[in-house]
Amino acid sequence: MTPSIGSLPPKYRVTVDHDRCMLCGRCVENCAYGAFRMENDRILTNSRVCTACHRCVAFCPRDAIDVSERPLDYRSHPVWTRGVREAIYNQARTGKIVLSGMGNALDYPMIFDRLVLDACQVTNPSIDPLREPMELRTYLGKKPQRLDLKRREDGEVDLLTELAPNLCLETPIMIGHMSYGAISLNAQLSMARGVTEAGTFMGTGEGGLPEPLHPYQGHMIVQVASGRFGVDIDYLERGAAIEIKIGQGAKPGIGGHLPGEKVNGAISKTRMIPIGSDAISPAPHHDIYSIEDLAQLVRSLKEATEWKKPVFVKIAAVHNVAAIAAGIARSSADAVVIDGFRGGTGAAPRVFRDHVGIPVEAAVAAVDAKLRNQGIRNEVSVIASGGIRESTDVAKIIALGADAVYIGTGALVALGCRVCGNCYRGLCPWGIATQRQDLVDRIDPEVGGRQVANLIHGWTLELMDLMGAAGINSIESLRGNRDRLRGYMIDQALMDVLDVKSVGA
């Protein structure tokens, strides 16, 4: 049966300026999708396969390549958008669920961009981070309700309260969980080097901990997700902390699976499954069907690692996120990760990516308020993730109540990612979302590590300046400090949730 829909307009058009082109062939070499070929001393292009990853543009020494988006668009219509029409064509052909890459692609208003930060003028002096110490060190984990102290005869004071293990971050910026398999070893190694240098942490995702990452294990948070891939006692003991993944902002409520074709020898080894086997993570953990069961898994992980490691629980930001987080705070967990609906992913059903879940700004504000109202804010740290794009987002989400953030896409962009959204193809020309060795080799972990460390360093400097300008010299004084935020053109209901005033008020 020949489909009657015909071919769709190309998404991109690649053109080569032959006057500028010096026929070096770098575009042919760099494009993993085969958009370029050299014939009779001329570069020819196939726009149909282009993903606008810009690898060719970035490596053309003559700026001879131009990639334009939607060179031939559909007849414009505010309801029947290109995305909507193309999903229908796809499903009319296949009858299946449409999968897509990266994060939420719908044009929802960005709450971060409707919140403005404060600065000192006259009545209180701003602080110059160059001459004053700025405290960004952040401890993640349980804080005691009170401290019991005893003074010894020699005048020294002993602490009688037993403290729960905490993670010590030099800056409140961590890198979230992206598994070996979803991304390449060199991408993971780059981030591992970056977070180690920056004195912070990154997540392993549910792909195990490959041996080359063992030297950085003191900066790795190991993940236990519903598939339990790569999880054994050795893995749990290596991690600086353990994170139970309940849900993910990009696809709340559903599981995930790494298709068998991506399970090569090395990935099979770290996930501990046969080569070529699908790695299926069910939607729920089948040993967690209640909040009590979650507490059991949290305590089981602690018991297995002799109560030496903080245990985090990551949930997707959904409607009742505050009540759920309050339950988690009572489960012995040390931190709750709130993953907003803009969180990225290698692959998610389009409808979930774009329509399920809520923004992290509202979720974190609601969670922080609920925990404070119940008097248990000290029981868990709050980590915000999903759509953190720059240092101001970090400052704003901390002012809304978060202790620290996870970045994901941002760290990949620091490695060259152009957010083309074709992660699932396995052909990432930047060597990130691929396992093809020649592509993986495009990342030198030393260089990549430098870039990731630079990004975290740059944001940290900006964070210090933003705090100094607001007259704040410690991140603790920014945390939950909604007075440093004002809402600009936000409706009253959302302002109430965020607990911020309007600009001018």
Next chain:
Amino acid sequence: MEELVIDAAGVHYTPLNREIRAAVAAGVKRIRLENVLGQRFIANGVRGDVAIEVHGVPGGDLGMFMSGPRIEVFGNAEHAPGNTMDAGEIVVHGSAGDAVGHSMRGGRIFVEGAIGYRGGIHMKQYEGKRPVLVIGEYARAFLGEYMAGGTVLILARHGGPAVAERGLGSGIHGGEIVLRGGVDPVYLGAGASEVALTDEDWERVLHLVREYARHFGVDPAPFERRDEYIRIVPASARPFASKYAWE
């Protein structure tokens, strides 16, 4: 080395496990826990070559993440014994609760009686590690869902069906579920299909039947009729492949 006896009466699981770990580190090879009453997480994450006898009823997640020890329970076991277990053995002289052997990647579990829901769910195998779950009587719904490896064997010693509830092997993409006395196909989950045993399968199953009989001191002869057994295997190694299309 002589046996270490620990009276678990009224002892919280953390100090109990601390004592077990210290004993294993000191080279003790046999530990006997008396008066166990609902303590969870016994021998969680414990490595090494040690035999632990549990007298009483242990709580949930018995031997979770365990790598090596042999646990023998004289009583029933609660929720998820052998959860995400790596290596070793758990023998239960009684019945066990839900999610027995959940995500188990290695080792063996023998339950003399019956088990609850979601037994053997998401068991998996890798190279030499092939987990085994043998049940004497029957299992409740959702047995062996998402199974990615290993063997579940149910002997139906109680005279009724091994499984008579839905969700049997839904999403199974590796491993096998072997049932004595067959199963009504209405209970087979999506992606699971029934096949007959080959000679090689039967050799493996017979070995497990005899091992079960040895553990619980029963005569294996009544369970050695090959024609009574059926095998549930994946219809495909990619149960979800037909559900999705790329953007």
